Amino acid sequence: DADVTQTPRNRITKTGKRIMLECSQTKGHDRMYWYRQDPGLGLRLIYYSFDVKDINKGEISDGYSVSRQAQAKFSLSLESAIPNQTALYFCATSDSAGAGETQYFGPGTRLLVL
């Protein structure tokens, strides 16, 4: 979805390096999410934010941190990358209260940690 962009699209880094993945959206949504996708494990939630001042841990937040710089921007950082953080990372947005929200995903960032 062109309304949700992620940079970079591909990244190779070395163990111990700090890296940042960025997400921007033009949908005007207040909610943003970071997921990682691994074969056989599906999509797992890392962090989510329901507004600029709200940051919440997901099910697999260890080793990650986030920053919500503005309503439209949500960045994911790997403080000290390790090989098992090699995965496909997705940012998503939604704009609804209550159950039934549709999440709109970006195109993903493929990360390889050597």
Add this chain to the structure above:
Amino acid sequence: QQQVKQSPQSLIVQKGGISIINCAYENTAFDYFPWYQQFPGKGPALLIAIRPDVSEKKEGRFTISFNKSAKQFSLHIMDSQPGDSATYFCAASGDFGNEKLTFGTGTRLTIIP
């Protein structure tokens, strides 16, 4: 703890056949059940969704069947086409304070001629 179990992990169906993917959930507070479709190199996108007040929802060739008592729901793709080849994720969420989606592990569907 996985709250949404999805099967099979992969599925091969002949063109024109019916593709069936199953999911089971544990949390009875879930009240929204979407299916997402993901093509290679793309992010997932909402395909179809159902709420537990109905047992079936149909949109074109795609149908969700929902069994509340068994805590199961499934996606049926009728007249499957090569363009349906993708990874499919079931998910669930509930209105209990933070409306996050819990995803299944995904099914890679391949439609062969």
